[in-house]
Amino acid sequence: MAELVFFSGTMDCGKSTLALQMDHNHRQRGRRGLIFTKLDRAGASTLSSRLGLSTDAIEVTDQLDFWDVVADERMAGRRVDYLICDEVQFFSPVQAEQLARVVDELGVDVFAFGITADFRTRLFPGSQRLIELADRVQVLQVEALCWCGARATHNARTINGVMVIEGEQVVVGDTDAGDTVGYEVLCRRHHMRRMTAYSQEALVRTAALAADALPFDLAACALPPRIS
Numbered sequence: 613m614a615e616l617v618f619f620s621g622t623m624d625c626g627k628s629t630l631a632l633q634m635d636h637n638h639r640q641r642g643r644r645g646l647i648f649t650k651l652d653r654a655g656a657s658t659l660s661s662r663l664g665l666s667t668d669a670i671e672v673t674d675q676l677d678f679w680d681v682v683a684d685e686r687m688a689g690r691r692v693d694y695l696i697c698d699e700v701q702f703f704s705p706v707q708a709e710q711l712a713r714v715v716d717e718l719g720v721d722v723f724a725f726g727i728t729a730d731f732r733t734r735l736f737p738g739s740q741r742l743i744e745l746a747d748r749v750q751v752l753q754v755e756a757l758c759w760c761g762a763r764a765t766h767n768a769r770t771i772n773g774v775m776v777i778e779g780e781q782v783v784v785g786d787t788d789a790g791d792t793v794g795y796e797v798l799c800r801r802h803h804m805r806r807m808t809a810y811s812q813e814a815l816v817r818t819a820a821l822a823a824d825a826l827p828f829d830l831a832a833c834a835l836p837p838r839i840s
C-alpha cells in the first residue's frame with residue numbers, strides 16, 4: 613500500500629539530506645521516482661542539502677498539478693513509483709491534496725519533507741494540510757540546537773540581524789529594499805524572548821566592555837568575553 617509520509621522538523625535538522633538519502637535508497641532497489649522542491653537555497657530546480665549534496669529537481673510552481681505530472685509521465689510510458697517532495701511548507705493546500713490523491717488512486721509513495729511552522733510560530737498552510745492528510749507524520753530525530761544548547765524547536769527570521777515577528781510568511785533571500793533576511797533556529801524560550809545568537813553576542817560584547825572598565829577579574833563576569 614502506498615503511503616503519504618510527512619517528515620517534519622525545524623531548519624537545519626537535515627531534512628534535505630534525508631530526502632536525498634531516501635531517493636538513493638529507493639533507486640538502489642530499482643524503483644523510479646520524481647524529485648520536487650520549491651525555493652531551494654541553491655536556486656530553482658535543485659534539491660540541495662547543507663552537507664553539500666545536491667540533485668536536479670522539478671521546481672514546484674503555484675500552477676503545478678502533481679496529478680497531471682504523474683499522469684503525464686505514465687502516459688509517456690515512464691514508471692513512477694514514488695515522489696520526493698522537499699520544502700513542502702511552500703506548497704499550497706490544494707497541492708497537498710493532490711499528493712494524497714496520487715497516493716490513493718495511483719499507488720505512488722509520497723515522501724514529503726518540510727518545516728511545520730513559520731517564523732511567527734504559525735503553521736504554513738501547505739504543512740497544515742499535509743499533517744491533516746498524512747498516513748504518518750515523522751518528526752526528524754537529528755535535532756537542531758539553539759545557541760544556548762537546548763533543542764531548537766522554533767524558526768526565527770532576522771532582518772539585518774534583528775529578530776522580527778511580523779511580515780510576509782514566505783521571504784527567501786534579501787529584500788528589494790536591500791535588507792538582509794536570515795533565519796535561525798531557537799528554543800521556544802529564546803524565540804519568545806527574541807534572543808538570537810546575534811543579540812547574545814551583542815550582550816556579551818557589552819558585558820565584556822563593562823567588565824574591562826572595572827577593576828575586577830573578568831572571571832567574575834557571568835558571561836564569557838567574546839573571542840574575536
Ligand SMILES: [Zn+2]
Nearest residue numbers: 758760799802
Ligand atoms: Zn535557547
